[in-house]
Amino acid sequence: MSGIVLSASVRQNLLSLQSTADLLSTTQNRLATGKKVNTALDNPTNFFTAAGLDSRAGDINNLLDGIGNGVQVLQAANTGITSLQKLVDTAKSIANQALQIPVGYDSKSTITTPINPGATADNLLGTPDPANATFLGTPANSKLTVATPITGATILSGGANTDSIGTSFAVNDTITVNGKSLTFRASGAAGPNEINITDDVSTLLAKIDALSGGTPASSIGATGAITLNTGVTEDLDIQSSNTSALASLGLGTSVKQKRAEGPTALGGPPSLTLTIAATNSSSIPTNITFGKAAGQVSTLAQLNAALAPNNLQAVIDPKGFITITTSNDAASSKIGAIGGTAAAPGELFSGLTATDPVQNFASQTSRANLIAQYNNIIDQITTTSQDASFNGINLLGGDQLKLVFNETGKSTLNIQGTTLTPAGLGLGKLSSGSDFLDNTSANTTLSSLNVASSILRSQASALGSNLSIVQIRQEFAKNLINVLQTGSSNLTLADTNEEAANSQALSTRQSIAVSALALANQSQQSVLKLLQ
Incomplete structure (x- = not known):
């Protein structure tokens, strides 16, 4: 074969045909793969840059599963808080029922004493007796x-x-x-x-x-x-x-x-004072000075206004006796110790001892039933808080959720859970015979439930804020992956329209090159015919 000599025109046509074949092969490869940069030989800069972008996109994509699980953990906690709030609201309705049923006492704590001659509801002061x-x-x-x-x-x-x-x-x-x-x-x-x-x-x-x-x-x-x-x-x-x-x-x-x-007139001189110790834990001790000066007490209405913070009230009967008794809010309590100059020996309030309240069996039985219902709600709060977990993480049980948002691990979010058990909400079970006895004990329970509601609302707000952050970062990660992949594609993907046009042009060029090669061969054959 080394002895075969090709003419310059044939050799030129062969080179042109080989070049066209190479270009056509490259175009067909680009059309087949969709990329114009398939190896580092095609374009080292674009190839390695695109590889880096694809690698980062892959790393972030791997984090999306963890972020998605984090969203579900927050959703589970939020679902738990919603249920806990409903349970607390149910407990409030039970406490309100205790306020609406009849007071649980046939008689309340009372002190009674005759008032000074001439004293009336409009003038309690009277004259000395x-x-x-x-x-x-x-x-x-x-x-x-x-x-x-x-x-x-x-x-x-x-x-x-x-x-x-x-x-x-x-x-x-x-x-x-x-x-x-x-x-x-x-x-x-x-x-x-x-x-x-x-x-x-x-x-x-x-x-x-x-x-x-x-x-x-x-x-x-x-x-x-x-x-x-x-x-x-x-x-x-x-x-x-x-x-x-x-x-x-x-x-x-x-x-x-x-x-x-006899007993000094309440208005004096000198003006007498009356003190009554706090009736119960929610009461304010009574400190009264009888008289007509500013801030002093001279009428039944003023006396009742002064007694109200101590959960007490007073009435005057037709026989001239004044009776002080506990209000419904403190029906289970005994009136506190009596003191002041009006309770000194020989005075109107001297030596008075308050009677004990007498319970009503039927009413207290109803209140005991409400306590049983309330305690059942407390049990449900405990189990609901324990069940609000996802994938082993319970933000209502005090667990911590850590989320990673980037491939370097430097962009993170730590969400610390809160223990929302009854103890964490400031709630506890009630006891029959010591709770729901009167309006004050029911209102005390309502106050605790209102605090629990505030805690739940605060935690729901915090969870909602964190959930928004996680969802925003989740969406950001998805969009960033798309940006990275688009950037990578821009560096490596071929323009199929351009490559298709190149393919057609190269096919035509190849056909022409083949025809040219045939023409060159024919000229050599014509020389041979002359030699014959």
């Missing part, structure tokens, strides 16, 4: 030779060495008691204004009490000292025509004893 005052005589002895203290049996008139008073009363002697005369007779005394000289001391004291209205009854002590009482209707004034005989009773030449003042 007179009280009994006591007059105590001096010890006195009888006429017995061996002196002994006089007694109730001692005679009012008698001789020496007799159990009679030291100086005898005589017939027609008088004793004037509060302006009413008591006359001594020899015998046959009749009515309240006469007495026999032979009567004893106890008879005389009874006559004096009858004329004076003294209460309690007069008495005589072991030393012979007589005690007289004024009562509350008038002062005690005793005079006698026989001052010596009166003195021998240990009463001096006369008796003048004013009545004592």
Whole structure:
């Protein structure tokens, strides 16, 4: 074959045909693969740049599964919070039922005391009430030779060495008691204004009490000292025509004893104060000053306004008694300790002890049933919180979710869960006999449930914010993958329209080259024919 010599025209046509074949092969390869850069030999820069873009796109695509799982974890937590909120709302309805059923007590804690004379709902202050005052005589002895203290049996008139008073009363002697005369007779005394000289001391004291209205009854002590009482209707004034005989009773030449003042008027002077310790944990202690000055209490309405923060209320009945009792909010509680100057000895509120509340069995049974329902809700909150997991991660159980958003691991999001068990929400089971007893205990439970709702809303907001972030990053990752893959394609993909046109052109060129080669061969054959 080395001896074969091709003409220059044939060789030129062969080279042209080979070049066309190479170009056609390249075009057909591009059309078959869709790429204009298939190997590093085609375009090293574009090939390795595209490879890097494709590698990064692949790495980010691998992260999409983790991001998708993260979205589902957040969705599971959000579903759990929605269910927990519904359970809390159900618990609120149970607590509200406790507020709507009748109060669980037949009678509530109460204190009652009479008010000052003249006091009304519009004027509680009243006036001082007179009280009994006591007059105590001096010890006195009888006429017995061996002196002994006089007694109730001692005679009012008698001789020496007799159990009679030291100086005898005589017939027609008088004793004037509060302006009413008591006359001594020899015998046959009749009515309240006469007495026999032979009567004893106890008879005389009874006559004096009858004329004076003294209460309690007069008495005589072991030393012979007589005690007289004024009562509350008038002062005690005793005079006698026989001052010596009166003195021998240990009463001096006369008796003048004013009545004592009873409880001080609430408005004073000085103005009295009343304190009542807190009725229960939600109450505010009462501190009242009676009077008509600014900030003081003088009417029933003002008194009730002052008592309300302590869950107390007051009424005045037609008999003149004021009664303070607990409100429905504190029906299970006992009124706190009474103090202040209005509770000092001898005053209106002195020595008062509040009664204990008396439970109503039917109402308390209903409340116990509500407690059982409430506790069942608490159990469901526990199990719902435990079940709100996805792929082993429970954000409502305090787990942490970590998401990676880029191939280097530097773009991350850590989502810390919260323990939303009943304890985490500040809730607990109720106990029959100590909870839902009255409105205050029901309102206390409602307050705890409102706090739990706030916690759930806060966590739902946080989860919603994190879910939005994750979904945005998920969408961003998908779009970034598309950008990277598009960039890679722009560097390596062939233009099929261009390559198809090139293929047609090269096919035509190949056909022409073949024809040209045939023509060149024919010229050589013509030379051979001349040699023949």
